Amino acid sequence: MPGEIGDTLLEVTGLGKRFGGFVALDGIDLTIARGERLGLIGPNGSGKSTLVNCLCGTLHNELGTIVFDGKPLNGLIAHQRTRLGLARSFQLPKPFHSMDLVDNIRIPLLYTVNARPGHHLTAAAITERCMELLRDVGLADKARRRPRDLTQVEMRSLELARAVATQPTLLFADEAMAGLSHSEVEEILAVLMRLNEQGITIVLIEHIMSAVMSFSTRLVVLVAGHKIADGLPQEAIRNPEVERAYLGE
Amino acid sequence: MRAGTFWLIVIAVGFAFIVVSRLYLTNEYFYFAGYVVLEYIVLSTAWNILGGYTGYTNFGTGAFFATGAYSSAVLHKLPALLHTTFDWTIPPIPLPVMILVGGLISGAMGLGTGYLTLRLRGVFFAIATLALSIVVQTLIVNWDFVGGSRGIYVIRPAHAPLGSSYIQYLFTLMTVLAVAAVGIARSIEGSRLGLGLATIRDDELAAEASGVPTLRLKLIATTISGGLMGMAGAPLPYYVTYLDPTSSFNLSYAVNSVAMPVIGGMTSWIGPVLGAILLGTIQQVATVTISSALNLLIVGVLLILFVIIAPNGIVGLVRSWRRRKEV
Amino acid sequence: MLVSLDLLVNAIVAGILLGGFYAAVSVGVTISFGMLDIANIAQPAFILLGCYAAYLTNLYFGLDPILTGILMTPAFFVLGMAVYRLYYYAFERRGDQAIQGLAFFFGLLFVGEVSLVLIFGVDYRFVEASYIGPSIHLGWVDLPLRMLLPCVFSLLMVGLLQLYLTRSFIGRAILAVSQDGLALQLMAASPTKIKQIAVGISIATCAVAGSFLIIIQPVEPSIGRDYIGRIFAICVLGGMTSFPGMLIAAMLLGVVESITATFYGPSWAPAVSFGFLLVALAVRPAGLMGR
Numbered sequence: 001m002p003g004e005i006g007d008t009l010l011e012v013t014g015l016g017k018r019f020g021g022f023v024a025l026d027g028i029d030l031t032i033a034r035g036e037r038l039g040l041i042g043p044n045g046s047g048k049s050t051l052v053n054c055l056c057g058t059l060h061n062e063l064g065t066i067v068f069d070g071k072p073l074n075g076l077i078a079h080q081r082t083r084l085g086l087a088r089s090f091q092l093p094k095p096f097h098s099m100d101l102v103d104n105i106r107i108p109l110l111y112t113v114n115a116r117p118g119h120h121l122t123a124a125a126i127t128e129r130c131m132e133l134l135r136d137v138g139l140a141d142k143a144r145r146r147p148r149d150l151t152q153v154e155m156r157s158l159e160l161a162r163a164v165a166t167q168p169t170l171l172f173a174d175e176a177m178a179g180l181s182h183s184e185v186e187e188i189l190a191v192l193m194r195l196n197e198q199g200i201t202i203v204l205i206e207h208i209m210s211a212v213m214s215f216s217t218r219l220v221v222l223v224a225g226h227k228i229a230d231g232l233p234q235e236a237i238r239n240p241e242v243e244r245a246y247l248g249e
Numbered sequence: 250m251r252a253g254t255f256w257l258i259v260i261a262v263g264f265a266f267i268v269v270s271r272l273y274l275t276n277e278y279f280y281f282a283g284y285v286v287l288e289y290i291v292l293s294t295a296w297n298i299l300g301g302y303t304g305y306t307n308f309g310t311g312a313f314f315a316t317g318a319y320s321s322a323v324l325h326k327l328p329a330l331l332h333t334t335f336d337w338t339i340p341p342i343p344l345p346v347m348i349l350v351g352g353l354i355s356g357a358m359g360l361g362t363g364y365l366t367l368r369l370r371g372v373f374f375a376i377a378t379l380a381l382s383i384v385v386q387t388l389i390v391n392w393d394f395v396g397g398s399r400g401i402y403v404i405r406p407a408h409a410p411l412g413s414s415y416i417q418y419l420f421t422l423m424t425v426l427a428v429a430a431v432g433i434a435r436s437i438e439g440s441r442l443g444l445g446l447a448t449i450r451d452d453e454l455a456a457e458a459s460g461v462p463t464l465r466l467k468l469i470a471t472t473i474s475g476g477l478m479g480m481a482g483a484p485l486p487y488y489v490t491y492l493d494p495t496s497s498f499n500l501s502y503a504v505n506s507v508a509m510p511v512i513g514g515m516t517s518w519i520g521p522v523l524g525a526i527l528l529g530t531i532q533q534v535a536t537v538t539i540s541s542a543l544n545l546l547i548v549g550v551l552l553i554l555f556v557i558i559a560p561n562g563i564v565g566l567v568r569s570w571r572r573r574k575e576v
Numbered sequence: 577m578l579v580s581l582d583l584l585v586n587a588i589v590a591g592i593l594l595g596g597f598y599a600a601v602s603v604g605v606t607i608s609f610g611m612l613d614i615a616n617i618a619q620p621a622f623i624l625l626g627c628y629a630a631y632l633t634n635l636y637f638g639l640d641p642i643l644t645g646i647l648m649t650p651a652f653f654v655l656g657m658a659v660y661r662l663y664y665y666a667f668e669r670r671g672d673q674a675i676q677g678l679a680f681f682f683g684l685l686f687v688g689e690v691s692l693v694l695i696f697g698v699d700y701r702f703v704e705a706s707y708i709g710p711s712i713h714l715g716w717v718d719l720p721l722r723m724l725l726p727c728v729f730s731l732l733m734v735g736l737l738q739l740y741l742t743r744s745f746i747g748r749a750i751l752a753v754s755q756d757g758l759a760l761q762l763m764a765a766s767p768t769k770i771k772q773i774a775v776g777i778s779i780a781t782c783a784v785a786g787s788f789l790i791i792i793q794p795v796e797p798s799i800g801r802d803y804i805g806r807i808f809a810i811c812v813l814g815g816m817t818s819f820p821g822m823l824i825a826a827m828l829l830g831v832v833e834s835i836t837a838t839f840y841g842p843s844w845a846p847a848v849s850f851g852f853l854l855v856a857l858a859v860r861p862a863g864l865m866g867r
Contacts, residue, residue: 377857
């Protein structure tokens with residue numbers, strides 16, 4: 001049911017990732033329930049983006065298992081995971097520069113939505129859906145422009161729109177708000193809230209504490225590749241280890 | 250313009266070209282030179298499917314091209330071999346069949362190379378294609394059946410189909426191949442495959458995250474590209490009548506198939522065709538007056554200049570000029 | 577049986593000596609590509625330049641090739657910096673697709689080879705020195721001096737570079753850039769200046785490597801192409817950034833090539849390096865002693 005929290009959607013057990021001698025993630029256990037709004041915070045370099053990359057298949061984790069919606073993900077490549085319903089926006093926006101915004105949104109519709117068994121959108125329906133998604137993030141008037149004509153904020157919105165276009169069950173919003181003004185942050189939060197009400201489970205990876213605290217139903221804190229807190233936002237924040245990580249000794 | 254309409258137009262142009270040249274051009278030299286330019290249209294269009302559309306550079310055009318040529322050489326000698334070994338008699342294998350076989354083998358080679366290297370970054374694929382050229386050349390140099398380093402003589406059949414001289418027949422076949430290559434390239438451009446290839450070129454990680462099966466698409470592009478190059482090489486033994494590794498692996502194929510799309514423009518089918526016609530014609534004219542080495546030097550220098558100053562090629566220059574006029 | 581053992585041991589020894597030389601040939605690419613991600617496929621062209629420089633000074637002034645190699649390093653260093661400048665201005669600054677950078681280096685490789693053909697022709701060129709010809713004999717093992725000396729000097733050069741990279745300020749800056757250019761920028765050091773020096777060093781090694789090459793064998797312009805596969809195979813198999821790894825990979829390649837050439841004929845040697853490259857690419861990313 002939209003807005004309500006249900007059964008387990010994502011189950012991560014003992015996830016580990018190294019880069020040569022450097023341990024980026026160490027024994028991460030994480031459970032995400034359907035419908036949740038999970039906040040993921042941690043200092044720079046704590047492994048947040050690495051975790052997202054491992055979950056989405058962009059990076060390969062050496063240790064641990066990931067089960068999504070009852071299906072084990074180990075061995076599946078990124079595009080296969082996207083087709084199963086995992087979506088993410090990139091921390092640094094990665095638009096397709098050689099095509100206009102409509103085509104940027106068209107890609108996930110063609111290659112994810114239409115690749116799933118069942119209904120197939122016609123070409124006209126796809127274009128209509130592209131415009132709809134662009135309208136949702138306020139980019140409809142720039143639909144025929146190229147990404148280079150967008151501001152930083154607009155590129156972030158495009159990034160989100162493209163992730164949403166894949167009709168995900170679980171969406172990772174990776175630092176979608178960095179460098180935005182207060183009102184812009186509110187706008188993005190509103191978009192994400194709306195998506196959650198439509199039934200999409202959201203993981204918000206952010207540094208902007210006010211946004212994370214107001215948005216999340218649960219908070220996970222990562223420090224130096226370890227999960228040091230996992231619970232209700234107000235409680236997780238008061239965890240002494242978290243205080244130490246953010247404020248120092 | 251829909252893909253179907255484009256095919257009709259390009260087939261009509263090709264047909265008209267063949268008919269007009271048959272009726273009005275009797276100078277054999279035109280057919281010799283024209284064959285080379287058409288060959289380059291196929292090679293640069295093929296290269297661009299992987300290079301310009303997908304963003305993966307292939308420096309080993311020679312490997313695919315020569316594979317096509319040498320597979321024809323093998324098929325040419327096959328009837329004699331079967332006769333002496335098994336006492337079987339089969340007719341000489343027609344050239345169109347050789348072209349298809351050459352395409353299949355080269356396409357398979359593209360698939361194989363791609364499968365081994367395309368999971369890694371584009372740089373490694375490029376380096377692997379450079380090395381591939383050397384390896385295929387080494388294999389052929391050591392293979393006596395096709396003459397090894399001494400080369401092989403291929404005698405043109407006495408009668409050409411379509412009642413013309415044999416060189417006119419080769420010219421016609423190459424025109425057909427050029428039409429096919431351009432038609433395929435344009436079809437890819439406007440298709441879902443083309444859009445997917447473009448995302449791989451623009452940002453492969455984002456493409457994967459959007460659900461694009463990047464490895465599969467890259468393999469498709471490599472196979473089509475390699476296959477077309479092999480088809481372009483298949484008639485070569487009959488064109489040169491003396492086939493040897495040094496000339497068939499000639500660097501000019503490798504550098505021209507990169508330079509022509511770069512100079513013409515890599516984002517659409519027009520660029521490689523433009524580059525091939527321009528550079529190909531100039532080189533055919535220049536070879537008479539200046540040495541082939543100097544000729545190649547100029548091509549290489551042009552490549553470097555264009556890649557630095559006008560990376561989108563002539564097509565790109567025209568586009569930005571038109572955009573500036575609008576402002 | 578005894579005869580083939582003798583042949584085998586000599587093939588292995590020759591391979592090790594060759595491997596030492598291959599290390600000198602690859603160290604430049606380990607720096608520019610392995611550490612800085614600049615795919616300089618034109619490296620063989622610069623090596624050939626070094627060969628012909630040694631040839632000319634040997635022909636007209638009777639200079640020892642190794643001496644020429646060492647004397648030419650400043651000139652090659654400047655050339656390397658200029659090449660990087662151009663590369664940075666044209667490509668890195670624009671953040672363009674990799675394809676244009678690759679096409680640029682390919683163009684350089686090609687123009688280099690054809691220019692050499694135009695100037696020197698396709699005949700083989702060689703140098704003359706007192707150590708080309710004689711060998712040291714240890715029992716039934718032959719150590720041709722023309723292979724031994726380049727090997728020894730190659731190892732010396734690689735060792736000196738290793739020291740430089742790990743001990744000197746600029747050397748350590750190069751290592752830092754190879755790991756995180758952004759971090760260096762935040763420390764107010766300029767990565768472009770550091771990269772310029774690094775590429776300069778990388779090309780400077782070609783002056784020396786080229787002089788070794790023409791001592792080991794006669795050269796003509798097209799042999800550069802054989803070296804592309806070797807250089808990148810060694811760099812990748814060696815783990816991209818590790819000098820010790822590169823050394824081991826170079827020795828391995830040298831030995832396998834030497835054995836292949838001895839028992840199957842020298843015309844198969846280029847295929848060996850390609851096989852190595854494929855193995856290297858399949859075994860990646862760890863390489864032998866990777867990062």
